[in-house]
Amino acid sequence: MKNYFSSDFKLGVLGGGQLGKMLLAETQKYDIYTAILDGSNDAPCAQICNEFHLGNLMDFDDVYKFGKTVDVLTIEIEHVNVNALEKLEAEGIKVYPSSKTLRKIQNKATQKLFFQDHNIPTAEFSRFAFSSEINEALKHGGLSLPFVWKSAQFGYDGTGVKIIKSENDLINLPHGECITEQLIPFKNELAVIVARNPSGEIKTYPVVEMEFHPEANQVEYVICPARIDEKVAKKAQEVALKVADSFKHVGLLAVEMFQTEEDEIIVNEVAPRTHNSGHYSIEASYTSQFEQHLRTVLDLPLGNTQNKVAGIMVNLVGEEGYNGDVIYENIENIMKIDGVTPHIYGKKQTRPFRKMGHVTIINKDINKAREIAAEVKKTIKVISK
Amino acid sequence: MKNYFSSDFKLGVLGGGQLGKMLLAETQKYDIYTAILDGSNDAPCAQICNEFHLGNLMDFDDVYKFGKTVDVLTIEIEHVNVNALEKLEAEGIKVYPSSKTLRKIQNKATQKLFFQDHNIPTAEFSRFAFSSEINEALKHGGLSLPFVWKSAQFGYDGTGVKIIKSENDLINLPHGECITEQLIPFKNELAVIVARNPSGEIKTYPVVEMEFHPEANQVEYVICPARIDEKVAKKAQEVALKVADSFKHVGLLAVEMFQTEEDEIIVNEVAPRTHNSGHYSIEASYTSQFEQHLRTVLDLPLGNTQNKVAGIMVNLVGEEGYNGDVIYENIENIMKIDGVTPHIYGKKQTRPFRKMGHVTIINKDINKAREIAAEVKKTIKVISK
Structure with missing residues (x-):
């Protein structure tokens, strides 16, 4: 096996946004030399990776040429040129997740047909x-x-x-x-992240519960563990495992689900990568989703997916009515509260509903965490100068 | 107050080694634009900071010129040109910790005299x-x-x-x-990290217990919380607070102490920065020492210093008899164990007793963590090709 923990190995990542940035914290921890391809020199990863390449993720040549320079290629976002990945795979580059899986997931119609073909419950x-x-x-x-x-x-x-x-x-x-x-009437929106490495080792994270902003259709709170019946949680994890297994997926797979009024679990959609619903894991889990993603694509043993403490995530999105140079109003006030950690993605311009960061609230008591989360949400505002 | 969470603010750090690298994980989380000065282009921070400057930390001109380009200047290591810091302070740059404190701590004779002058128990x-x-x-x-x-x-x-x-x-x-x-006969070597910000808010981390390698005089295990009597722990924290308060220190102060056979606490020495004895905090604490360091120098509210779970750290030092391109033998094997996180500092060459990384073991049960730590120590070896 190639020694990843040495300078002659290079990991390539397609996409240099906030997910890539949080992955870099882990590649730095393990000293994994990392190159990033992104379409903007202002991407959050641009200044903090070992190598930055400017290029269009949807362009065959840009992706292919970048992929030829690395040992293992992974993604931050699924919207990349899959034909280039296919050619890279044929030429011996390890690509995780595979072009085959990405092709199925990229298109929501194909994704739904895949669920039907594999008897995965879906609307x-x-x-x-x-x-x-x-x-x-x-x-x-x-x-x-x-x-x-x-x-x-x-x-x-x-x-x-x-x-x-x-x-x-x-x-x-x-x-x-x-x-x-x-349109399915549901009690809860849930998500489960599954991790699977090329050797076939597979683990699920606990079920999280999501609350959406009624207008923007963006997650407001992600709560882990979900405050649901244990039987329902078990069923959700089983469904998520089945989905990941059906894809023979390598990497992380975030499976978004509905808990129906009859406590059935149906799959909404999947994302083949680190996911907003797993950001809580940086502070709350034994192994963060970003470390786990790295472990999967390097075929390392998977880490413990359990929580150390309860975790709740609040997205920091641009307030309506503000456009321009961003200010995080009252950020110092939320930092006074025990167990509150803001993450700032480094996008210089805000606009309504743009994801600018997130805040994690951890506490041994999930109800206390939920109270603090509401306080955080009320206090911090993403506005412009 | 200057808005730190925006691109017009620049933090400067003197030193780009492993401590700087772990600090960068936190500046990236908060999107704090960070410039590093270090004497080597191969420094662990060189490729992953926003701006890297090559220069000698002991050279007046190098430190002064670098300091003039930043808003707040801090250190990764205390061996820097203090005269340059003094001039920068006079010219309005915020320098934390201050030149005055660094001058006292840099020289161990001066440090000991300071302890005597302030009635701090010491040998x-x-x-x-x-x-x-x-x-x-x-x-x-x-x-x-x-x-x-x-x-x-x-x-x-x-x-x-x-x-x-x-x-x-x-x-x-x-x-x-x-x-x-x-030479003081002692039961235990202990350490307490104190954090203090310019506004005077002050907090201590729990007491840690250290076990040293008998020959190399390097820490083998750092155990948090220390398995000592609560009264002794309280006394150690009080002594540490007194030391930090005497210095009117800003930043972190790691206070190394002996617990004598009569359960007295005497101060061995102090380090005015993030410290090996606080590495466990990345995984085990609500607020890691690196995040806390950042909070202190930016005069932000201090974070919770308590543990989420028990933490033990094992240093990864070069094995005797090996010099050259480093290999982390059996690293995959320790990664199979729940709650085990290696940190690789990114030094390409190993030599006997060189600090190459560390491994943190976390567990709800400290005794279980201690067992795993011994297993980790036995398994992983830092050797050369």
């Missing part, structure tokens, strides 16, 4: 080559209101998802390929 | 301008065997300290200024 859906076809389907009774519209490509952080309650909601939807999904 | 000592004067003192009965010899300047990691049991042990001692100290 019923229809696939449309153009969103204009949705009106036709409504007219002919092939579809009925309300439903969830999702862009098949590049949905991220609430863009690309919309609940359609009336035909008016269809106006100004993006035109491209999309799916519509049955 | 009796004598001061010599040249170590050759020790033989004279022995002849004339001003000094008797055994005793501890310490170089007044630049003692670090076991170099610069020697137990003198016979006159033969005096042969080949470095010639410069030194002190000799009474």
Whole structure:
């Protein structure tokens, strides 16, 4: 085996945003030489990786040329040129997660078909080559209101998802390929992160419970462990394991799920990478999701996924009405509270709902943590100068 | 107050070794723009800071010029040009810890005199301008065997300290200024890290217990919390607070102490910075010593110093008989064990007793952690190719 802990090994990462930045904290801890490819010289990782390469993640040549310079190639974000990854794999570069898995996950229609093919519980859906076809389907009774519209490509952080309650909601939807999904009444939105290494060792993190902002469709609180019945938690972990196993996934797989009113678990969607729902793990878990991601792609033994203490994460998103040079108002005030850790991603400009950072609250008592989280949310504001 | 969490603020750090590297993980978390001055382009921090400056930490011009480019200047190591710091302070740069404190601590004779002047319990000592004067003192009965010899300047990691049991042990001692100290029989070596910010907020970490390698005089295990009587722990924390308060110290102060056979606490020496005895805090504490250091020098509120779980640290030092390109033998095996985290400092060359990294073992049960620590120590070896 190649000695990763020495200077002749190079890890490549596609994407240099906040997820890449938090991964770099782990590659630095293990002294893993890391090169980053990103489309912007202002990317959060640009100044703090061993090597920074400027290039377009969707461009075949940029990804291929970068990949040829590394020993193991991984991703920070799934929207990358998969053809380039396929060629790199054929030429012996280790690519985790694989091009095959990424191709299935990148497109939400393909992802849903994969779930159906593998008997993974998921909401019923229809696939449309153009969103204009949705009106036709409504007219002919092939579809009925309300439903969830999702862009098949590049949905991220609430863009690309919309609940359609009336035909008016269809106006100004993006035109491209999309799916519509049955709207499922649910008790809870849950997520489970699964880690799997190339040797097949597999572990799940505890179930987390998510609360979304009602308008922006972005997570407000991620609570770990989820305050749900143990049987439901066990079922959620089993479903997540089944999903990761079906993909023969290598790396982390974040499985987002609904707990229905009948306590059934159905899969909403998956992300083949470190995930917002796992940020709590940096402070709360024995092994953070970023360290675990690194362990998986280097085929190292997986770390303990249990919590040391309860963890709650609050996203720091730009306030409505503010655009420009960012200020984190009252950040000193939240830092006075025990067990509160802000993470600032290093994006210089704020805009409404932009993810600028997150705050983790840890406490031995989850109810106390939840109280502090509400206090944090009320206190800190992401505004502009 | 200057908004630290924005790009127009710059933190400067003198020294870019492993302590600087672990500090950078925290400046990155808070997105604090950080410049590093170090004497080597191969320093662990060189590639991962926002700005790297090559220069000699003991050179007036190098330190002064670097300091003029930053808003707040701090240190990774205390052996820096203090005259330059004094001039920078006079010109309005915030320097933490202050030149005044560093001047007192840099020289072990001055440090001991300071303890005496402030009624801080410490072993009796004598001061010599040249170590050759020790033989004279022995002849004339001003000094008797055994005793501890310490170089007044630049003692670090076991170099610069020697137990003198016979006159033969005096042969080949470095010639410069030194002190000799009474050899104190002790039950335990303890340490307490104190954090103090410019506003005067002050907190101590729990007492840690240290076990030293019998030959290399380097720490083998650091155990937190120390398995000592609560009264002794309280006394150790009080003494540490008194020391930090006497210096009006800003930053972290690691206070190394002996617990005598009569359960008295006497101060051995202090280090005005993050310290090997606090590395356990990265995984075990609510606030790691590196985050706390950053909070102190930026005059932010101090974080919770308590443990989430028990922590034990094992130093990774070069095995005897190996020199050259480093290999961390069996690192994968220790990573299989729950709660074991290696930290690799990124020094490419090993040599006997060189500090190459450390491993933290965390567990809810301190006795279980201690068992695992012994297993870790037995398993991993720092050797060369």
